[in-house]
Amino acid sequence: MSELSEPRPLRELTTLAVGGAPERMLQADDAEELVDLLTELWADDEPWTVLGGGSNTLAADDGIEGAVVLMRTRGIERVDEPDSVLLRVQAGENWDALVAHTVETGLTGIEALSGIPGSVGAAPIQNIGAYGQELSSVLESVELLDYESGERVRVPATELELGYRSSVLKRHGGEPAAREAVVLSVDLRLAPAEDGLSRPVAYSQLARALDVELGDRVPLEQVREAVLALRSSKGMVLDAADRDTHSAGSFFTNPIVTDQLARTLPAEAPRWPLATADAADTVLPLDGSAGTEIPPLAADAEPQLVKLSAAWLIERASIPRGFALPGSRAGISTKHTLALTNRGGATADDIASLARFVQSRVQAEFGILLRPEPVLLGIEL
Incomplete structure (x- = not known):
């Protein structure tokens, strides 16, 4: 465990490249250091934030109150079982490096999650x-440091209430998480x-x-290469030379609404019926070519x-790719409507x-408020 004598501004540590320096900055290189550090911060009731890859964070320009803890824990343990392999991975490992490792070692389950930063x-x-593919299909458990009890606990994935881009651990739009805890490791x-x-x-x-064809199986390396190429074409793989990639990925989540509200939208609006709000993610083509029919609702049905x-709503609210407010150094990606990018020197x-x-444009046009996906530090939308 170490404390940086001069905290670094978060614009140097996040893919959006914005944000000032916190009051304090500390680094933990293994799980034990991380636990000790956080336990001290919590005992002193000091404001705290854990920062991993910095790929899903929007931080205020004037700095962050309290301490930012840089999670740099490393390690991958493998347990071979008769029909599967259990990987226990430390939380500070790079996600895409983990995917590359599984592909290289002949393990399947997360190859389509290549290129996701963080x-x-x-x-x-x-x-x-x-x-x-979705993490929930391969996640077995997580080890948490629980804020309320201060204890290290291993929690099965079934208790995380995993849904569409959400869990009990996620802060939504700056709101506290349903369960305040820090992930120490994951079991896949x-x-x-x-x-x-x-x-x-x-x-x-x-x-x-x-x-x-859908349902075919191909070599793992080919899937990874194809996914990386698709993500790159949308500016979703960080490239220092391409300002379109200086983003937090998809800035807004796809909204989940009642079918009554969905019926008020134009017929060509992409949509997909869900059994529950936490059903698995479904791909929504912008051209409305799939999933646009909503079955009639029975009189006694929920x-x-x-x-x-969200991308369709943004584009139909007259916000095209490449859009920017006058005089702003932030803009919509020229490749992907959901990405808000730093074009160089943005705050x-x-x-x-x-x-x-x-x-505001989407709400005025369709009556739907888009929810931000990044963690908001010292800033509100």
């Missing part, structure tokens, strides 16, 4: 998912890849990129929940002002 510890907090249940092949391809865009496409206020404008 740390392993952040993955269960928002139940990451992409291209037909993966499968040995038979003949080096992936799980069945479950996402139409990925299938097209691979030139295969209201049906419907997931909408947190620039990003926040653009986010508020997008929210």
Whole structure:
């Protein structure tokens, strides 16, 4: 455990490249150091924030109250079992490096989650998912340092209430998490890849990129390469030379609304019926080519929940790719409507002002308030 004599500004540590320095900055290189450090902060009732990869964070320009703890814990343990492999991964490991490791060692289950930035510890907090795979399908448990009890506990995934980009551990729009805790490690249940092949391809865009049919299995390396290429085409793989990649990924989550509200939208609006609000993520094409029909609601049925496409709502609210407010150094990505980018020298206020404008336009046009996905530090939308 060490304390930096001069706290670094968060613009140097986040993919949005905005944010001032905290009052204190500390670093933990293993789980024991992290536990000791956080226990001291909590005992002193000092404001605290744990920062991993910094890929899903919007921090205020004038600094952060209290201490920022840099999580730099490392380690991957493997336990081979008869039909599966259990990986116990420290929370500070880089997520994409973990995916690369599983592909190289012939394990299937997270290959379609290639290229997602950030740390392993952040993955269960928002139940990451992409291209037909979701963390919840392979997550067995997490080790937490619980804020209320101060104890280290291993919690099964079933107790995390994993939903669409959410869990009991996630702060929503700056609000406290339902369960205040820090992820120390995660347990993933993966499968040995038979003949080096992936799980069945479950996402139409990925299938097209691979030139295969849905349900086909292909070499793990090909899936990873195709996913990385798709993400790069949308500016979702960080590239220092490409300002479109200086973002927090998708800034807004796809809204989940009642089918009554969904019926007020134009017929071409992409939508997908859900059994419950925490159903698995579903891909929503912007052209409305799939999932646009909502079955009639029975008189005695519970209201049906419907997931909408935030990207479609933004574009139909007259906010195109590449849009920027006059004089602002923040802008909508030229590749992906959901990404708010730092075009060079943007401030947190620039990003926040653009986010508020997008929210106001969508709400005025459709009556729907988009919810931000990043963790907000010292700033409100």
